Amino acid sequence: MARAATTSDAFNAIAEPRRREILTLLIVRERPVNEIVAELRLDQPSVSKHLRVLRDVGLVRVRCDGRRKFYRTNAEAIRPLHEWAAAFERYWSHQLIRVKERAERAAAQESK
Amino acid sequence: MARAATTSDAFNAIAEPRRREILTLLIVRERPVNEIVAELRLDQPSVSKHLRVLRDVGLVRVRCDGRRKFYRTNAEAIRPLHEWAAAFERYWSHQLIRVKERAERAAAQESK
DNA sequence: ACATTACATTCCCATATAGGAATATGTCAA
């Protein structure tokens, strides 16, 4: 089998750096497509395709107004990612403590 | 261009569900490959290949002991993901507040 | 009606899988 589709879930969708940039841009406020194009300096079709992926997994929402479409990030859809990563939080704290302790022991050793 | 390599960064590496399972398993304690195989019921070559990807992006570390290799999750490498997602945290809080307020207004309207 | 603006979709292609099967490499035990 090949790699899972980018639209299979938020984890796959955010693997693409451009899509993360779009999400960061659209969390501040909604924007029409041409503004995203101008801001990120990407081709319009490229932006539309990324937005399609983001929309498919619920990471962005659209509001239509005439011929313009305003997109905005749906923060709620990023929560699962945050929670998955947060489960490791206490471990890196521990690792930092261990690193700190080791450094302190080394410093104490050195000063002898 | 095709999709970025799974080894290009942690975001791409964790897009694969099996790799996330491996990371969750190996955060508790280090384990030799055959234990991962048994625990997750995957083929050994598959596990080795996933571990290779995880190792390339620094998400796991190895300790060799005779013919066995003990892998463990390097929590520190998950931190960037956590921080990226955390930047959206306050927005979903806001969204939740808005949803709550809307629900309350609707309820108030209904009771009239 | 017609040109223009704003987006979306389609086609083509080079590239990177992930899984399965087979094989290679490295280490220990008798």
Place this chain on the structure above:
DNA sequence: TTGACATATTCCTATATGGGAATGTAATGT
């Protein structure tokens, strides 16, 4: 040495891109 055990790598293949170019579609202005 030889065989068993533990892990890694290589081949093969179907599939899914992401970028570029071209085209489709819908709404607006004149």
